[in-house]
Amino acid sequence: MSDVRALAAQALDQVVRGGVSLRAAFAQVAPRLADSRDRAFLSALLHEGARWWLRYDALIGRLLQKPLHRREPVVHALLVLGLVQLAVLALPEYAAVAGTVEATRALKRPQLAGLVNALLRRFLRERVALEAVIGSDRLLSSSHPAWLVQQLARDWPDDVDAILAANNAPAALVLRANRRRTTPAALTERLVGAGHAASMHGWLADAVVLEDSTDVTHLPGYAQGEFSVQDGAAQLMPDLLDLHDGLRVLDACAAPGGKTAHCLERHALDLLALDRDSQRLAQARENLTRLGLRAEMNTGDATQPSVWWDRRLFDRILLDAPCSATGVIRRQPDIRLHRRSGDIERSAAEQAQLLDALWPLLRPGGRLVYATCSVLPRENAAQVGAFLARTSDAQLNHDAVPARFGRAVATGRQNLPGVDGMDGFFYAVVEKAN
Ligand SMILES: C[S@@+](CC[C@H](N)C(=O)[O-])C[C@H]1O[C@@H](n2cnc3c(N)ncnc32)[C@H](O)[C@@H]1O
Known part of the structure; x- marks a missing residue:
């Protein structure tokens, strides 16, 4: 089958119900399309389909008496994509409707072609009223899950609408x-x-x-x-680490190697790039090779240094911690579909473990930079605050992060998504007493 819309519906269903990442779903399907314009259309359908899923999934639920999502999940995904073509991609109405009806047949569901046609035409007829319904409901209009909207409203009461809007805006x-x-x-x-x-x-x-x-x-x-x-927000790391040639550096969560590479582009370092995911580390190796850079690479769990550490202290430690990735939703719209509220406590516990396990590996006078692409204080300022409170030889260097980046929060600086054209990102610079 080479019908782009039908392939997109199958892939989007994999993202939504199968928990597959958008990137992996695209990579699986794209090779089946020979024409680069078809691949570009597939990419647009998948990205906008994931971004607007929560909105149009809910709207279809209101429009259909007998919901399709259980019985016919792929046709349901196709319907979401039909609405996305009309309302988001602004395709000509005839092309969007006829193409989506045709895709229903390509999916071997000719019996549902009439329903798909009728629903898309109803949207066009009642568009003004339906858009008013969407506009009056923060969940529908922002297309975010309820738990995340509530969390953002608690954490950033004055900024929540700007964050939601930035997550839906295109990013350079x-x-x-x-x-x-x-x-x-x-x-x-x-x-x-x-x-x-x-x-x-x-x-x-x-x-x-x-x-x-x-x-x-x-x-x-x-x-x-x-x-x-690499987003601009991620490009501060070498400066924050205060690097110079010859330093021994640990990048504890290194894959796919973006920040490792940036540090090595700037300085000749004795750098160990560690990650527990060997596939992602292989990607890091490929990236470094393309860039003409070299580092020592090790697959390992950063919370278990006894397994991989050679007992030589590090001058600098870069902890780009695993997190909710709530700061990069504008670039990875599937994050909003895959995160659950319970994930935040789990990743906060892991971040605390990482900080505690890595701290003894830093030499006195050395510097650790803690970073996340999260906007949630639980993973950022509160995380670092708790670490400082339980670690007597750790001192915050408040001035190390440039004032033009984001805003000052209790233990670092936070950029919110879209501000200064950058992703949501947090940095804290912590130094070890001599
Ligand atoms: C935010 S990503 C790192 C991105 C990377 N620093 C870059 O700039 O390209 C977080 C990484 O942490 C890794 N990770 C998570 N828990 C880990 C652990 N306990 N030990 C080592 N790596 C871990 C994940 O596999 C993931 O690659």
Whole structure:
């Protein structure tokens, strides 16, 4: 089968019911489409389908007397995609409706083609009233799960609507120039020369912003390792670590190697990149090879240093902790479908374990940078606050994170999604007493 909408419906159902990541679902299906325009359409359907699932899933529930999602989950996903084509992608009505009806047949459900046609046409007829219903309901309009909206309202009462809106807004692609192979200025010039809307970032030393979303592997310089994709918020790490050549550095949660690579692009380091996920670590190895960089790599659990540590203290430790990823929902819309409220306590407990296990590996006078792509204080300021309270030789360095990044919170700085064009991200810099 090569019907893009039908393939997208199957893949989206895998994301929603099977818990598969959007990236994996796309990678599974995309090779079946020969035309790059079809692959781009598939990508748009999947991303916007995941982003707006909660809204249109609920709306369809209100419009159908006998819901389809249990009996016919893939056709239900196709219906969501039909509404997304009309309301989000703004495709011509005829193309969206006829194409979606055709996809019902491609899925071998001709008996449901009439229902699909009728529901999409009803949406078009009653659009104004239905959009008013959506607009009057924060869950429907934001397309976020109730637990997360409640949590954000508790944590960020003045910012909750801005966060929800940013999670649904498009995000520019940000590249990190590999200083060993090029400069941000030269990279920008090269991309502009190839017809892309590229510009140097206003204040991040290595960042280049690309307004058009594109397959970066086809950009000039990609194969030569001149750049990587990395949001601006993630590009502060080398500065926060206060690196210089020769330091011994531990990147405790390193895969797929974005921050490891950035540190090595800046300095010649004795760096150990650790991660417990061997597949993700293999990806990190590939990334470093493309960029012309080398690090010692180890698969291991950072909470169990006795298994992998050689007893040499580290001058710097980078703890880019596993977290809820609630700061990057605008780039990974499936996060809102996969996270559950109970995940937050679990990841907070793991973060505390990581901090406690890694602290003894830092030399006196050394520095640990704690980072997450979460917006939840439980994983950020409160986490670091509790660590400082139970660790007598740990001191917060409040001034190490530049004031232009995000806002000051009790034990670090937090950027909320979309602010300054960046992802939601948290940093705390902690130093060990001499
Ligand atoms: C936020 S990601 C790291 C991203 C990476 N620093 C980068 O910039 O590309 C968190 C990583 O922590 C790893 N991880 C989670 N728990 C771990 C543990 N106990 N020990 C080692 N790695 C762990 C996950 O496999 C995941 O790759």
